[in-house]
Amino acid sequence: MSLKIYNTLTRKKEDFITREKNQVQMYVCGPTVYNFIHIGNARCYIVFDMIKRYFRYLGYKVKCVQNFTDVDDKIINRSKEEGISCEEVSEKYTRAFLEDMENLGVEPAEVYPKATEHIREMQEIIAGLINKGFAYVVDGDVYFEVDKFKGYGKLSGRTKEEMRAGERVEVSERKKNPLDFALWKKAKEGEPWWDSPWGKGRPGWHIECSAMSLKYLGMGFDIHGGGMDLIFPHHENEIAQSEAYLSEEPFVRYWLHNGLLTFREEKMAKSVGNIVLLRDLLKQWHPNALKLFYLSTHYRSPIDFTFEKMVEATKAWERLEITLDNINFILTRGRFEALPEKERTKGLEKAIKRTEDKFKKAMDDDFNTPRALSAIFELAREVNTFIDENQSRLVIEDKKVLKEARDKILNLSGVLGLKLMQPLSILPDLVRKLRGYYLELVGSESEESLNLEEVLDCILSLREEARKEKDWERADQIRRRLKEFGVEIEDTPFGPRWRFPLAK
């Protein structure tokens, strides 16, 4: 069993063989730092985070490079809008991006190169391309001559003729072929510029990724990723300029592209006015829910975002949390007797093994996260069934297998980027309210600095007293009250149990 990855370049699933043994070197196109990123952008980062984690699970060392495009028309426009310099714009949104990633729980890249810090490297490539006859200078602009590169169109699967057929761009007189693209742009008034052999100017968009990926990963690195919309022209042009420059191929061994996001079946765009910023979404929803939403669909398929689906994803996530809770609860509250009943745990042990096999098989098939998730959910069901069946007569042996199951769910979910069993961030306000309620119940005025668990235990023991006396009214009253505070109570054979529902 080995990993197969769909390569956009060949339009096939291929066996994944790295350039260097046990090491994956990847480049994931990063943001143009002119704004906060939206949830569509986030899909790419979530997907490649998952891919990275899976490589590590397989035992690879991973080096991931992610660029910041910090010189670009959009940044220039933004600086005019906000009345601050381009540097200030890019700094602001670079920082915001890193914050967003941290809040999302996406692991940082190993290298974060910035375009403006690699002007030299870009100029070197441009000069090389001119020397080799792949690029030409027109009055301060430098263009890549598409007709000189025979492989042009191989990534997007189109010929130059097909691409020209439905041209919508006004053809620049300066270009030999309308598909020729700018490597270097002559400076206009008020724009950032750098000196160059061709005059003052700034780099074109595509050249930075070639310069930076070649610098940090070198020709023929393993994976280059990004959204599907980058296939043409961005990645197509990267291939052309890189392979022309070094007279070598391939530039990249595997091209991976994630599907795009729509919002309520519409393209998410400023003009439609339906942009949801990641940071706004994360104010209301947990990263696990967003990740589960994305990972429930294969990364190459399109996906439609709705808040209803976020509710569903939250509930799915909650199911895993409850299962883990179930294990922890029985582990701490159950009485495990020292009876030699080895046979009974075998079923669960097998299920754990089977889960991992299914998980790996799914992920090996071009990162089929929906199937990988289904394996985890199946294990969750097995665990719950096991607990249901055995909780009345637990033996020592059960402890071990339950812990194994818990660790497996935790571990495999973690490979997908989900962080389960994280401590909740409880509002201090809530603890204060619960304390107040407790004092109300016992009719006391005294200050007691109980923490969340302590105060809930106190309240619940009062409720247990009521239940013992079959004072159902009082017991239900307490339960209702707690629910108003957002705490749900469950009565179990091992005593009461509380939790905070995740879904709204």
Place this chain on the structure above:
RNA sequence: GGCGGCGUGGCCGAGUGGCUGAGGCAGGGGUCUGCAAAAUCCCGUACAGCGGUUCAAUUCCGCUCGCCGCCUCCA
């Protein structure tokens, strides 16, 4: 106009030339529970339509309809 993709149960979403249609959410019924919750079990007449290939197609091929993406900045 060119290139490419998609159309699976109430919803989302995997998957496969024949065997029991993964999983999640929602719904109905049962078990458990003082009640509830959680959990679990059972249930749901699917593969857009029409042709073709085949012993056999949801899965392969063709056409039709519907939807979408890219061809221009975009993850």
